[in-house]
Amino acid sequence: MLVDYIFAFGALGLSGLFSKSKNGLVKGYIVGVLGRYFFAFLSGMIFFGAYAADYGMSAPVYSLVYNGIYLSVEAVLTLIILYLPPVKKVMGQLKTMATQR
Template identity: 60%
Template sequence: MSVFATLGSDGSYQLTQAGYLLIIAIMVGAMLLVCLIRRPDEKGSLGTRKLVFSAMAIALATVASMIKFFHLPMGGSITLFSMLLVSLIGYWYGLGTGLFAGLAYGLLQLVIDPYILSLPQMLVDYVFAFMALGLSGVFCHAKHGLLKGYLLGVVGRYFFAVLSGYIFFGSYGNEYGMSALGYSLAYNAIYIFTECALTVILLLIPAVSKAMARVKSMALGQS
């Protein structure tokens, strides 16, 4: 990793200029794939609309991720509904687009606030965990699809967060007399499911539910 990252004094890797450029290139490629992924019944103009709405949602999610109501000492925060904003893309455009958008968002988080112990840890924390939010696309055509999709995406992100905590950060559980798995399960549940609960309450408000349906119609060019 010497070309793309250098080892810091705290044992974590710091991205080099080449590393940042590589991540940005992958992120741009992911966004272009978002634009290209389409079903046979989609009009050609939807590709541009898809890219614009996806980029807008990712930008808003990035800003929301910086608005933190609570931040845990070892990483993880309760944010201003950032997971919902990423999940919206899958809800609008389906599973494939949602996964690639989650990848782009995860790489953007890696550029903004990287913490890298190893390549596997980086992949789990910044790629797979945020791609999992795109699982919302599984329910893009279902009744109450946004709520169901969001919950599935959150569970997916929690799975990878727990996996990372167990493998790479489980030793911190010794300080609390907990096993590595127990520590990871509890630690990651604090911030992920707290934000999830607040988001579910928001989505259950009828006015918000109607607004989300309206935004989806706009994203699909049906308004």
């Protein structure tokens, strides 16, 4: 449970490292998703590797492929949404509001 949920979704917090850089939201999101991918891969190896034989794969390959498919689709869709003009505008306004304290 720790690896699959707490660490994997906690890795999305790495996105805050880029909060002050240009296109920081996008850079941060990519780093966060890669961190999530690492922990999801690790969890797949540890807990779900037994299913790999059903597909004729080793546990690492199975985990890389399985987690890579759904996380890459999620990442592409999220990045498309982040680049929509209304979303970019709102995110810019939120950043301005957050820094005005």
